[in-house]
Amino acid sequence: MSDMNPAVALPGGARATLRRNFWRGVWRVLKRKPSRMAGAIIVLGFAFMGVFGPLLYPDQLPRDDNALYAPPSWAHPFGTDFEGTDVLALVVTGAQYVLLTGLVTAVITIVLGTGVGLFAGFRRGRWDSVLMRITDMKLTIPGLPLLLVLSTIWKFSSAWEMGLVLGLLGWGGVARAVRSQTLSLRERGFIEAARGLGLSTTHIIGRELLPSMAPFIAMNMLIAVTGAVYAQVGLFFLGVLPFEANNWGVMLNLAVFGGGALTTTAALPYLMAPLLAILLLTLGIVLVVDAMDEIFNPRLREE
Incomplete structure (x- = not known):
């Protein structure tokens, strides 16, 4: 395998051609499998849906007291609550x-996790020890009990707060x-060459290591979205x-504990609608991650 850095500086025209070829490759990979x-x-x-969905409805959704838990129909495909x-x-x-929380969570997770991991792995020594001990302490913090404590003083009414x-x-x-x-990457030839040229740590991490890890980071970001959801x-x-x-x-809470969706069929559509949305979103992300694996890994591309 060649040690040439894929992020080496290129003229503007070459970079534009590289971008066009990349997106053509993306399109070919997506077309190869309908899934x-x-x-x-x-x-x-x-x-x-997340960006424009709320604009399709008024701030206060209309209610019909004569159609409580109405069954699915053309007017109400999943019934009423x-x-x-x-x-x-x-x-x-x-x-x-839900989606904004997932996006904010993924961005914070990737920015912090990637920044700490890159710097610790590249510098090693004392910096590595300190940052990894902080990481280990972070991993020992039980998330659910902490959220339970925070919920007593924090309403989490904003998706930004929840995502943070x-x-x-x-x-x-x-x-x-x-x-x-x-x-693993820091021992590769192009990193040794960059260090030999006297390039700064910031340059090596930002321009040499980070682009090489972009596929891994992108897939972890998508996985973080599903975890946050x-x-x-x-x-x-x-x-x-x-x-x-x-x-x-x-919706799930009100359907199960308020509407008795597990014991009666009246509130079942109210329960199934958000479950179907979650399953579809998860399925979509899994299929996109499968495509990204081939997009960024030439060894997996079919001839």
């Missing part, structure tokens, strides 16, 4: 909180994984967080 194309469409669909509100509208408008807390609790594993990758939905479902925001976890 991958379906995954990309699902993820883009949820992204569109205990207040006569359209369940599909609740899923669409509740997606923004989940991100600060979730970067340790990424830091450990990135450090392992960095320890499960974490927040689970917390709201268990009722440990105040119902200050409309999201899928609140």
Whole structure:
């Protein structure tokens, strides 16, 4: 395997050509398997729902006291809830909180975990020991009990707040994984050459190591989104967080504990709608990660 750095400086025209070839390769990989194309469409669909979904409905969703727990119909594809509100509208408008929380969590997790892992793995020695001890202490903090304590003083009404807390609790594993990758890459020829040229640590990490690890980091970011979705939905479902925001976890809690969806069929559509949304989002991310594995790893590309 060649030790040439894939991120070596290129003229503007060459970089533009490289970008075009990359996106053409992405398109070929997606077209090769319909499941991958379906995954990309699902993820883009949820992204569109999170950004524009709330704009399709009024701030106060209409209620119909004469249609409580109405069965699915053309007017209400997933029926209505205990207040006569359209369940599909609740899923669409509740997606923004869930998806924004997942995005904020993933960004914080990746930025902190990648930064700590890269620096510790490259510098080694005392810096490595200090940063890894901090990481180990972070990994020993029990997330659920801490969130239970925080919920007594913090309402988590904002997706930014929830994402911040989940991100600060979730970067340790990424830091450990990135450090392992960095320890392997730092012995490669192009890193030795960069050090021999006297390039700064910041330059070597930012321009040499980071691009080589971009596929690994991108896949971990997508996985972090699913982890954040499960974490927040689970917390709201268990009722440990105040119902200050409309999201899928609140819907699941109200369907099971308020509507008795596990014992009666009346509230079953109210339960199934957010579950279906979570499953579809997870499926889309898994299929996209499968495509990314081939996009960034030439050894996996089929001829």
